Amino acid sequence: MTNEKSYNTLCFNVLNILLGKLDIQICYINRRLFNTVSLAGNLNGHSDLDKDQIVMANCAFIAKNKKTNFIFSFGHQGVDRLQKLSHYVFSIDDNKFKNIHIIIFKDSDALDEARQINKASTYKRSFFTSFYAICEKALEIDRKTYDKLLDNEQGCNKSLHNYKSLASLHKIEIIDNIPVGNKDHKIYKLAFISDDAVDILPGQFIMISTLKEQKAMSKYYKPKILTSLSESVPDILNNLQTRQISFLKRPFGIYRTYHENFDHDYLLKLNIEKELVSVLYIIKARKFEIVYKVLENGIGTNELTRLTEGDKLEILAPLGKIFDLRELVKEDIDEIHIVGGGVGIAPLVYLVQMLRYLNIKTKAFVGVEDYDALIYKNNRVKGHKGPGTDSKIYIDDLTDLGLSRSSDIFLSFLCNTDREQITDLNNVFNGNLVTEPYAEYIKQHKHLKIYTFSCGPVSMMKKVHELTAQYNIKSYVLMEKRMACGIGVCFSCVCKTIKNGETHNSRVCIEGPIIESKQIDWNE
Amino acid sequence: MNKSLPVKIKNLVLKTPLLTSSGTSGSRDEINLLQNRDRILASLGAFVTKGVSLNKSLGNKEPRIVEVRSGILNSIGLQNKGVKVFFEEDVPELQKYEIPIIVNISAGSVSEFGQLSERIKDLDKNNAISGLEINVSCPNIKKGGAAFGADPLLVEQVVREVKSRVQDSFCIITKLSPNVTDITQIGKAAVNGGTDALSMINTLRGMAIDTDKRKPILGNQIGGLSGPCIKPVGVYMVYECFRKIPECRNRSVPIIGIGGISNYYDVLEYIFAGATATGIGTQWFINTAVFEEIYKDLNDYLNKTHETIENLVGKAHENI
Ligand SMILES: Cc1cc2nc3c(=O)[nH]c(=O)nc-3n(C[C@H](O)[C@H](O)[C@H](O)COP(=O)(O)OP(=O)(O)OC[C@H]3O[C@@H](n4cnc5c(N)ncnc54)[C@H](O)[C@@H]3O)c2cc1C
Ligand SMILES: Cc1cc2nc3c(=O)[nH]c(=O)nc-3n(C[C@H](O)[C@H](O)[C@H](O)COP(=O)(O)O)c2cc1C
Ligand code: FES
Numbered sequence: 001m002t003n004e005k006s007y008n009t010l011c012f013n014v015l016n017i018l019l020g021k022l023d024i025q026i027c028y029i030n031r032r033l034f035n036t037v038s039l040a041g042n043l044n045g046h047s048d049l050d051k052d053q054i055v056m057a058n059c060a061f062i063a064k065n066k067k068t069n070f071i072f073s074f075g076h077q078g079v080d081r082l083q084k085l086s087h088y089v090f091s092i093d094d095n096k097f098k099n100i101h102i103i104i105f106k107d108s109d110a111l112d113e114a115r116q117i118n119k120a121s122t123y124k125r126s127f128f129t130s131f132y133a134i135c136e137k138a139l140e141i142d143r144k145t146y147d148k149l150l151d152n153e154q155g156c157n158k159s160l161h162n163y164k165s166l167a168s169l170h171k172i173e174i175i176d177n178i179p180v181g182n183k184d185h186k187i188y189k190l191a192f193i194s195d196d197a198v199d200i201l202p203g204q205f206i207m208i209s210t211l212k213e214q215k216a217m218s219k220y221y222k223p224k225i226l227t228s229l230s231e232s233v234p235d236i237l238n239n240l241q242t243r244q245i246s247f248l249k250r251p252f253g254i255y256r257t258y259h260e261n262f263d264h265d266y267l268l269k270l271n272i273e274k275e276l277v278s279v280l281y282i283i284k285a286r287k288f289e290i291v292y293k294v295l296e297n298g299i300g301t302n303e304l305t306r307l308t309e310g311d312k313l314e315i316l317a318p319l320g321k322i323f324d325l326r327e328l329v330k331e332d333i334d335e336i337h338i339v340g341g342g343v344g345i346a347p348l349v350y351l352v353q354m355l356r357y358l359n360i361k362t363k364a365f366v367g368v369e370d371y372d373a374l375i376y377k378n379n380r381v382k383g384h385k386g387p388g389t390d391s392k393i394y395i396d397d398l399t400d401l402g403l404s405r406s407s408d409i410f411l412s413f414l415c416n417t418d419r420e421q422i423t424d425l426n427n428v429f430n431g432n433l434v435t436e437p438y439a440e441y442i443k444q445h446k447h448l449k450i451y452t453f454s455c456g457p458v459s460m461m462k463k464v465h466e467l468t469a470q471y472n473i474k475s476y477v478l479m480e481k482r483m484a485c486g487i488g489v490c491f492s493c494v495c496k497t498i499k500n501g502e503t504h505n506s507r508v509c510i511e512g513p514i515i516e517s518k519q520i521d522w523n524e
Numbered sequence: 525m526n527k528s529l530p531v532k533i534k535n536l537v538l539k540t541p542l543l544t545s546s547g548t549s550g551s552r553d554e555i556n557l558l559q560n561r562d563r564i565l566a567s568l569g570a571f572v573t574k575g576v577s578l579n580k581s582l583g584n585k586e587p588r589i590v591e592v593r594s595g596i597l598n599s600i601g602l603q604n605k606g607v608k609v610f611f612e613e614d615v616p617e618l619q620k621y622e623i624p625i626i627v628n629i630s631a632g633s634v635s636e637f638g639q640l641s642e643r644i645k646d647l648d649k650n651n652a653i654s655g656l657e658i659n660v661s662c663p664n665i666k667k668g669g670a671a672f673g674a675d676p677l678l679v680e681q682v683v684r685e686v687k688s689r690v691q692d693s694f695c696i697i698t699k700l701s702p703n704v705t706d707i708t709q710i711g712k713a714a715v716n717g718g719t720d721a722l723s724m725i726n727t728l729r730g731m732a733i734d735t736d737k738r739k740p741i742l743g744n745q746i747g748g749l750s751g752p753c754i755k756p757v758g759v760y761m762v763y764e765c766f767r768k769i770p771e772c773r774n775r776s777v778p779i780i781g782i783g784g785i786s787n788y789y790d791v792l793e794y795i796f797a798g799a800t801a802t803g804i805g806t807q808w809f810i811n812t813a814v815f816e817e818i819y820k821d822l823n824d825y826l827n828k829t830h831e832t833i834e835n836l837v838g839k840a841h842e843n844i
Binding site: 166167168169244246247248249297299316319481482484485487488489490491492494503504505510 | 547548549550554557558559560561574582583586587588589591592593594595596598600603736751808809810811812813
């Protein structure tokens with residue numbers, strides 16, 4: 001590319017393939033940034049921003065669909081300009097997601113840099129993409145036009161999927177650790193904030209040290225830990241005459257992530273065509289939640305219950321195979337279903353978060369023991385819920401993420417529960433396994449193209465596998481096995497799989513946790 | 525490169541005295557998953573692979589690892605793809621680590637050890653492999669296994685057989701089992717068989733019982749104990765071998781100390797006991813930064829004391 005203007009022009013023209021397809025109209029072009037004679041798109045729309053002096057002066061172009069104004073700029077326009085624009089768009093939008101700032105970077109390194117959490121104050125609530133990401137999408141949509149545009153250009157075939165999601169140790173600090181349900185349910189929701197960005201995708205997992213300052217065996221070993229040992233040993237273990245303290249880290253899936261400057265329920269408002277949003281990235285998450293079940297006599301999970309605000313720990317993340325949900329946008333899927341039992345719902349909620357971001361239609365089938373198992377005192381959420389109000393785990397978060405209580409969430413109680421308690425959900429099933437209403441639903445929706453993800457007790461996942469196989473539904477499970485290392489070196493976490501008629505012991509931490517259910521040897 | 529850290533195991537020059545220990549760091553490209561990959565590889569003197577056998581093995585029943593106080597019990601059962609696939613799929617990846625590769629080998633009989641090592645010699649067309657570590661001590665294989673490691677005559681035969689098949693193509697290390705009455709007897713046998721170096725210790729046999737279900741926890745019932753809890757045993761065994769085996773003492777057959785190492789103090793303990801290099805296993809599951817931390821700390825220590833690893837070997841024997 002010879003100079004900046006021709007790069008900008010090319011970039012615009014390639015993006016225009018996508019915008020054209022999605023019927024997104026161009027409202028304003030900042031002409032001094034382009035070779036105007038070569039611009040492929042015409043001004044064919046109007047937005048309330050194309051007279052706004054600050055936007056006009058700082059952006060590259062503006063486009064809009066029925067609901068949203070997209071203000072585009074280029075990463076090389078200079079940080080000051082981009083910062084100014086980002087803050088301005090943020091301020092006029094008032095969290096309605098009607099005005100969205102999108103910065104186009106040249107390559108995935110620059111894109112990755114912009115997504116680091118220390119950039120949250122610079123780029124505020126901007127979305128990011130890269131030239132390569134746009135190229136890939138355009139190529140998918142209209143190869144001919146794309147080839148014509150790129151005829152004389154070199155080096156645009158570099159892969160976009162250059163995720164820098166290598167695992168490393170991160171320091172985390174506990175925000176809160178809230179019991180869910182009553183004493184018998186033994187479920188907790190743990191929120192923490194990480195020192196630096198952890199780019200973790202749905203289906204991946206973390207290994208967490210469950211004792212505070214657990215680097216006990218390394219050189220950071222401080223005698224202090226020894227003297228306070230009895231304090232840091234969970235009560236339950238003391239009661240049991242202290243079996244032992246944890247030694248290995250413990251694996252957990254992510255329940256939700258939170259991104260700076262994005263409200264907890266922003267997905268209720270964000271509504272971008274999936275083909276466009278699948279090339280857009282936002283600031284990396286810094287705040288995470290996991291939901292964990294305390295096992296009877298479980299050493300690590302009992303230690304976790306002792307954590308309180310401010311405690312510092314270490315995690316190793318992200319771990320597990322990358323399952324790129326963005327790829328699913330290409331497939332013409334009608335609905336994605338999640339089927340979860342008990343605490344197995346937790347990692348599926350994060351999957352829903354990503355699916356909702358990608359604007360993919362999602363239905364959730366959730367199975368819990370009883371009504372009480374859902375209830376916790378929420379003392380954190382800003383906005384509509386006051387401190388100490390009752391919240392429903394899974395259900396409230398799925399609603400936050402944009403699922404409808406009347407048509408997208410199907411809740412099954414294993415034990416009989418007073419129907420009166422749940423007045424705002426249409427689909428509640430009493431005394432049922434989650435697989436029963438699920439079987440009914442897919443029977444009635446045979447004609448749809450469905451993908452299913454399930455997680456929970458093995459018997460439940462097996463049942464989902466059988467049901468989906470019956471209707472030729474592509475089905476994945478999130479497998480759970482005892483792990484020691486999480487990085488594929490100890491061969492502890494194996495699960496029997498069948499490939500080409502041969503039995504293998506596959507490592508769940510490397511080949512999973514998301515595994516296509518037909519690959520699993522369910523007769524084990 | 526620091527001049528005080530390199531050590532020699534026979535003809536093999538290691539840029540640091542830190543090795544991975546077999547079965548705890550994978551056998552292909554697993555380290556590439558980590559952000560600190562380059563720092564890890566810069567801290568390692570050599571990479572020791574997971575145990576490889578002649579034929580594919582699916583390994584043992586689950587559960588395969590159980591946590592115990594300050595350590596773990598494992599009964600993986602040598603799951604591996606067999607030597608042929610290992611060379612096809614894994615060795616090309618391992619070479620990209622660009623550090624010496626030592627292949628840990630396992631077999632059920634003397635002749636099988638011979639066959640296996642000859643296969644490796646044949647398959648190693650690119651000279652990717654620097655050494656073989658003979659695992660005569662893996663307690664998990666029902667056949668042989670423990671019996672090998674405890675029988676001086678068999679150990680001597682195995683080492684001689686392997687040595688005769690590969691000649692000087694590889695540095696031959698014999699890995700000793702701690703599940704014996706007198707480890708120095710076994711060490712001597714390996715030396716007589718012609719081993720180039722000794723490594724010790726492998727895991728200690730042990731078991732754990734679920735008090736609710738009243739049955740053994742491991743799928744294989746018994747397993748091998750590793751981690752900080754076994755370090756005193758390892759240090760003692762290195763100390764004894766250095767003291768009682770003349771070839772170890774004059775360092776013509778150097779010792780690689782393994783067992784429970786978590787930090788640089790532990791490495792120093794092994795070196796003072798008589799080890800020339802050290803292997804780190806279980807701690808790696810707890811702390812993926814362990815190699816770079818120890819590397820840095822050792823470096824600082826040697827800079828402060830103006831010493832080299834080579835001249836610290838066996839120091840504890842002088843100071844009694
Ligand atoms: C990829 C993955 C994701 C997971 N996500 C979640 C989650 O989101 N929420 C949640 O509540 N649980 C989750 N689990 C299960 C969770 O890791 C175990 O419940 C937990 O490790 C038990 O630890 P403990 O110390 O209390 O039990 P102990 O019995 O004291 O643990 C002893 C050892 O066994 C392992 N272990 C025991 N039970 C299990 C089990 N059911 N699965 C795996 N390892 C086990 C432990 O990790 C530990 O190494 C996940 C497991 C995996 C593999
Ligand atoms: C999961 C696991 C697998 C192992 N596999 C092997 C093996 O294949 N061959 C071998 O010689 N030793 C094997 N070992 C033993 C280790 O190499 C090492 O000797 C032992 O764990 C003691 O060191 P550590 O306390 O630092 O882990 C294994 C150990 C563990 C924990
Ligand atoms: S947990 Fe170690 S190999 Fe998967």
